[in-house]
Amino acid sequence: DRTNICSNHSFDTPTIPFPPHLGSSTIRSSLKTLTLDGYFAFHNLEHAANDFGNIFHYLPTAVLHPKSVSDISSTIKHIMDMDSATKLTVAARGRGHSLQGQAQAYEGVVINMESLEGPSTYVETGEVPFVDVSGGELWINILHETLKYGLSPKSWTDYLHLTVGGTLSNAGISGQAFRHGPQINNVYQLEVVTGRGEVITCSDKKNADLFYGVLGGLGQFGIITRARISLGPAKKMVKWIRVLYSEFSTFSNDQEHLISSNNSFDYIEGFVIINRTGLLNSWRSSFNPKNPIQASQFSSDGKILYCLEMVKYYNPEKIDGLNQDIEEWLSELNYIPSTLFLSEVSYVEFLDRVRMSEIKLRSKGLWEVPHPWLNLLIPKSRILDFAREVFGKIVKDNNNGPILIYPFNKAKWNNRTSMVTPEEDIIYLVAFLPSAPPLSTGTDGLEHIMTQNKRILDFCTKARLGAKQYLPHYRTQDEWRAHFGTHWETFAQRKSAYDPFAILAPGQRIFQKAVSIP
Numbered sequence: 001d002r003t004n005i006c007s008n009h010s011f012d013t014p015t016i017p018f019p020p021h022l023g024s025s026t027i028r029s030s031l032k033t034l035t036l037d038g039y040f041a042f043h044n045l046e047h048a049a050n051d052f053g054n055i056f057h058y059l060p061t062a063v064l065h066p067k068s069v070s071d072i073s074s075t076i077k078h079i080m081d082m083d084s085a086t087k088l089t090v091a092a093r094g095r096g097h098s099l100q101g102q103a104q105a106y107e108g109v110v111i112n113m114e115s116l117e118g119p120s121t122y123v124e125t126g127e128v129p130f131v132d133v134s135g136g137e138l139w140i141n142i143l144h145e146t147l148k149y150g151l152s153p154k155s156w157t158d159y160l161h162l163t164v165g166g167t168l169s170n171a172g173i174s175g176q177a178f179r180h181g182p183q184i185n186n187v188y189q190l191e192v193v194t195g196r197g198e199v200i201t202c203s204d205k206k207n208a209d210l211f212y213g214v215l216g217g218l219g220q221f222g223i224i225t226r227a228r229i230s231l232g233p234a235k236k237m238v239k240w241i242r243v244l245y246s247e248f249s250t251f252s253n254d255q256e257h258l259i260s261s262n263n264s265f266d267y268i269e270g271f272v273i274i275n276r277t278g279l280l281n282s283w284r285s286s287f288n289p290k291n292p293i294q295a296s297q298f299s300s301d302g303k304i305l306y307c308l309e310m311v312k313y314y315n316p317e318k319i320d321g322l323n324q325d326i327e328e329w330l331s332e333l334n335y336i337p338s339t340l341f342l343s344e345v346s347y348v349e350f351l352d353r354v355r356m357s358e359i360k361l362r363s364k365g366l367w368e369v370p371h372p373w374l375n376l377l378i379p380k381s382r383i384l385d386f387a388r389e390v391f392g393k394i395v396k397d398n399n400n401g402p403i404l405i406y407p408f409n410k411a412k413w414n415n416r417t418s419m420v421t422p423e424e425d426i427i428y429l430v431a432f433l434p435s436a437p438p439l440s441t442g443t444d445g446l447e448h449i450m451t452q453n454k455r456i457l458d459f460c461t462k463a464r465l466g467a468k469q470y471l472p473h474y475r476t477q478d479e480w481r482a483h484f485g486t487h488w489e490t491f492a493q494r495k496s497a498y499d500p501f502a503i504l505a506p507g508q509r510i511f512q513k514a515v516s517i518p
C-alpha cells in the first residue's frame, strides 16, 4: 500500500532521490505512540497524493489531522528524535492546490492544515484593524467573517478557496497587488512551528528573520499555524469593466498608466485572447457584460486581442461622482472604442468569481484534470520582447485556458520576504493557465502544453529576459540557486537554522533530507 503512484508521463519525473523505503509498520507503530488531540490516518491516503496540478502523485506514510498546534509540534519533535536514517519528511497541506506536488511528502507525513482548530477567528476593529486566523483557514471564510465588521483583507488571489498558509508560502498575487503589494506584504504577525518543532511567534519586530523567511518561503522554514492579516474598510459593490486592444504596446502602456495612479481603480488585471473560437468570457470569470451580443462578436478567430480588466469598489448609498470619475479615467485610455463592457456585481461575487466557474467545470468533469500551469514574472523592460515572441508564435491559441497578464509596482513590495522577483520597478505577472483533458493528444493535450511551456522558458533564458518563475518548480538545486540568485545564501542559511534536517515541504524539491545538524 506504499506504492509510488507517480503518473507515468515522462516529462518531469523527479530526479532528486526520495528517502529510501523506511519499513512502514515500524514507522506507523512509532507515530501511534504519540498522544494527540487529533489523529493520524494510515489508510486511504490517495487524496494526499494529489493536487490541483494532477500530474505528480506521491503517497505519504500517514496523514496527520491535527486539532492543536501542539499536535504539529509534537509530531515534528518526534520525527527529529528518530534516527537519521528513518527521519520522515513532513508537508503541510492547505487546500492542495499546488501544481507539481509541492504539498506532498513521499513516504512522509502530510499535515491536513484545514483540520487545525484553535482560537476562533478574531477581528480587531480598532485603528489598525486586523484578523487573526488559523494557517489552515480558507480566504473565502476570512472574507465572510471580516465583512461582518465592514472590513476586508486588501490583497487577494483570484480564487479564494485556498488556505492562508498555502498562499503566504508563495506570495498571493492578484489585481490589487499594484497598490497593496501581494498578500505576504499584508501580514503583521505569524505563529510558526519550525522544522525543529518549536512554536514561535514572529513579526517585523520579533524574530523578524523567521517572519520574513516564512513569507514566500515555500514552506521551507516552518508551518504557519496562525496569521495576523491587515484589514481595510470594505465596500459592498464593484463596477467591473473590460476593454479590448489589438496592439500589445497600447494595452501595456494603458495598464502601466493605471497602476501609476494613486487614485483610480482598485483592481487591475488583463488577459490575452489568442485565436479563440469561443466567447470572450473565460472559464475563470463569471463576468456577464451588460451587452453580451457585443461581447460575443469578439471571439478572436485568427487574431490576438488584449483585454484590460478594471474594477472600482463602491457603496451604492455613496455613489456621488463615481461615474464621472470612471468616465474620466477611461477617457485617458486608448482601447478600441466599441469594446467597453461594464458589469455591476457585489464585492463578494467579484472576489469569489472563479468559484462559479469551478462549479460549472466540476459538473462537466473538467476541474479534476491535469493543469500544466506556468506563471512568470517578467520585468517591464522586456515585456514587449516576451509578448512578440510568445503570443501567437509559441502559443498559437488559448482555447484550453486563460492567459493573464498584468503589471504591478515593485515599490509596494517588501524586499525582505523570501520571494524573489526580477529587479525592476515594474514587473508583469504572466500566467498561462491551461487545463489538459485526459487522453487528449492534440494541442490541448498535456504533452503539447508541457512542450510549449518548455519553449517559453527556453526563450526567457536564451533572450536573457531576467524572468523569474512564480509558484516555481525546478528539478535540481542548481536551478534553485539560479532562481534565488543573490538571495540563495540567506535562503540556505535559514534552512539550516529552522529546518536543519530538511524535513519540511519536500515536494518543493529544494533541499534533500539532511542527516546531521550543521
Ligand SMILES: Cc1cc2nc3c(=O)[nH]c(=O)nc-3n(C[C@H](O)[C@H](O)[C@H](O)COP(=O)(O)OP(=O)(O)OC[C@H]3O[C@@H](n4cnc5c(N)ncnc54)[C@H](O)[C@@H]3O)c2cc1C
Pocket: 051, 052, 091, 092, 093, 094, 095, 096, 097, 098, 099, 102, 103, 104, 113, 135, 136, 156, 157, 158, 159, 162, 163, 164, 165, 166, 167, 169, 170, 171, 172, 173, 174, 218, 219, 222, 223, 224, 225, 354, 471, 505, 507, 508
Ligand atoms: C484555481 C486557482 C487559482 C489560483 N489563483 C491564484 C492567484 O490569483 N494568485 C496567486 O498568487 N496564486 C494563485 N493560485 C496559486 C495558489 O496561491 C497556490 O497554489 C497556493 O499554494 C495554494 O494554496 P493551498 O492552500 O492549496 O496550498 P497547498 O497546495 O496545500 O500548499 C502549497 C505549499 O505551501 C505549503 N504549505 C501549505 N500550508 C502551509 C502552512 N500552513 N505553513 C507552511 N507551509 C504551508 C505546502 O507544503 C506546499 O509546499 C491559484 C491556484 C489555483 C488552483
